[in-house]
Amino acid sequence: MQTFLTALFTGTSHGAIYALVALGLVLVWRGAGLINFAQMGQAMFSAYIASTIINHHINYWWAFIVAIIAGGALGGAIDVLVIRPLKKKSGSSILSSPSMRDAIPVIASLGILGILQSAAGMIWAGEERGFPAPVSTLGLSIGKRAMPFTRFDIFVIVLIWLILIATTLLLNKTSVGLAMRASALNMEVARLSGIRTRSIRTLGWILSGSLASVAGLMVAPATNVSPNSLDLLMIIGFTACVIGGLNSLWGSVTGAFILGLTISFINIYDAPGDVFLGIFAILIAVMIFRPSGLFAKGKARNV
Amino acid sequence: MLKIENLTVNFDANSALDNVSFSAEVGKITTVIGANGAGKSTLLRTISGLKAPKSGSITWRDSELVGMRPEAIVRAGVALVPEGHAVIPELTIDENIRMGALFRLRKAKSDVTTAIAEMYELFPQLADRRKAPSSTLSGGERQMLAIARALVSRPEILLLDEPSLGLAPLIVKQIIGIIEELCRKSGLTVLLVEQNANTALDVADHGVLLALGKVVADRPAKDLRADVSLREAYLGY
Incomplete structure (x- = not known):
């Protein structure tokens, strides 16, 4: 029983982190129509910044806030400096075919990932750094009973659920949220309604960058920080989006929790080596039976 | 006054505009009629900034619209109801209407x-179902919603692209009636593009006939309505 509960809590807490990654990807996908492969590179970069701050004996929470701002700023900068100019050139011959127009920003995001990882390597000498957690990551006991979770698990789950709820409220209950949804669903009608879709899109990039940074900080105590330390998180987050359906916010979040639990149960009951087999099996099953994702309405895109 | 001068737009072969000039008086209904592919939609999309013209100028109350972004043109008081009941079906009726007024919230x-x-007073059909997704609306109700979305921005000039397309005659009558009333009572300037020439010329003050991207007639609506030979030549009835 104890083992089962441990797997359940670990899975939920990891699933929550994947959910943030997935949410960040969905926000950019719906706003700008591309998978931002640089997302966890941005998070890695801001985790290094946070780590530098903490190394100067400044409070964890200041580092936390700076990392969130840095992640958002990087996201916004990528949109303004790279993606916007690329869209502007859509009249040039290489961008005249629709498939190239879709592919080029994605390739650009891979390039940005490379730049961020190299830059982190140059600035911080590519060293692997330990990263603290704000609360204990060791087994928690109440009275004499060992609990199946740690303080940090609870912290992660609560923090991320608050973020998920806040994001949902932002999108569904505020004017900015309405503008974001309208721009994502039908850019032309949104523009004809006077919505500045370009700024709204940048806002999506900023939000996505900040969410990814939080995810990075939550996973860093376990993985440490190095230029490639968040690559795996990106792969899992992207898989969660594919499982849940890229167009569906809560679908992707659910996909993330499914993956978190699957990974955790395989880790504990089977062997860590089978984790990727498990992820792959789920991915293939979804691609065969529900290619547009478990929770997506509408049809899959022809690739 | 909306003034269009020597407007040339390249689009695909059969819906371009070739040196089009005319103007729409403030507080009046001006209609642009013409057969399919005459360039009517291209004209409205160019005024709204969705299409860049090759040359020429479009001025509204003496400010140049060419080169402005669509969202800025809306903010300048020029609202378009595009062809085909342009609402966002995933959003609720209320959200679709609110969307049109978002940019005015701060001021x-x-x-x-x-x-x-x-x-909601203007279109009572929409008032009962504010929270319903607009995908549940009929074609006519969607068109009303699209018009409401444009009107809620309090435009000075409303551009309508084929509002009657695919709708039952009774609904068309209601919609056209509302537009006419808005023009006569509150001084809204209207530029109405229609394939259904008779309906449009009946309510309009002024008519412009487009054929293959060129203006072939620019006269008071009454005269245009009476000119049988012109209509037979360009519209086929």
């Missing part, structure tokens, strides 16, 4: 509330 919050209430 005129109380007027936005008034404007939204006015829309």
Whole structure:
């Protein structure tokens, strides 16, 4: 029983982190129509910044806030400096075919990932750094009973659920949220309604960058920080989006929790080596039976 | 006055505009009629900034619209209801209407509330189902919603692209009636593009006939309505 509960809590807490990654990807996908492969590179970069701050004996929470701002700023900068100019050139011959127009920003995001990882390597000498957690990551006991979770698990789950709820409220209950949804669903009608879709899109990039940074900080105590330390998180987050359906916010979040639990149960009951087999099996099953994702309405895109 | 001068737009072969000039008087209904592919939609999309012209100028109240972004043109008081019941079906009816007023929230919050209430008075069919997704609406109701979305921004000039397309005659009558009333009572300037020439010329003050991207007639609507030979030549009836 104890083992089962441990797997359940670990899975939920990891699933929550994947959910943030997935949410960040969905926000950019719906706003700008591309998978931002640089997302966890941005998070890695801001985790290094946070780590530098903490190394100067400044409070964890200041580092936390700076990392969130840095992640958002990087996201916004990528949109303004790279993606916007690329869209502007859509009249040039290489961008005249629709498939190239879709592919080029994605390739650009891979390039940005490379730049961020190299830059982190140059600035911080590519060293692997330990990263603290704000609360204990060791087994928690109440009275004499060992609990199946740690303080940090609870912290992660609560923090991320608050973020998920806040994001949902932002999108569904505020004017900015309405503008974001309208721009994502039908850019032309949104523009004809006077919505500045370009700024709204940048806002999506900023939000996505900040969410990814939080995810990075939550996973860093376990993985440490190095230029490639968040690559795996990106792969899992992207898989969660594919499982849940890229167009569906809560679908992707659910996909993330499914993956978190699957990974955790395989880790504990089977062997860590089978984790990727498990992820792959789920991915293939979804691609065969529900290619547009478990929770997506509408049809899959022809690739 | 909306003034269009020597406007040339390249689009695909059969819906371009070739050196088009005419103007629409403030507080009047001007209609642009013509057969399919005459360039009517291209004209409205160019005025709204969705298409860049090759040359020429479009001025509204002496400010140049060419080169402005669509969202800025809306903010300047020029609203378009595009062809085909342009609403966002995934959003609720209320959200679709509110969307049109978002940009005015900061400066005129109380007027936005008034404007939204006015829309529900104007189109009572929409008022009962505010929270329903607009995908549940009929074609006519969607067109009303699209018009409400444009009107809630309190435009000075409303551009309508084929509002009657695919709708039952009774609904068309209601919609055209509302537009006419808005023009006569509150001085809204209207530029109405229609394939259904008779309906449009009946309500309009002025008519412009487009054929293959060129203006072939620019006269008071009554004269155009009476000119049988011209209509037979260009519209086929």
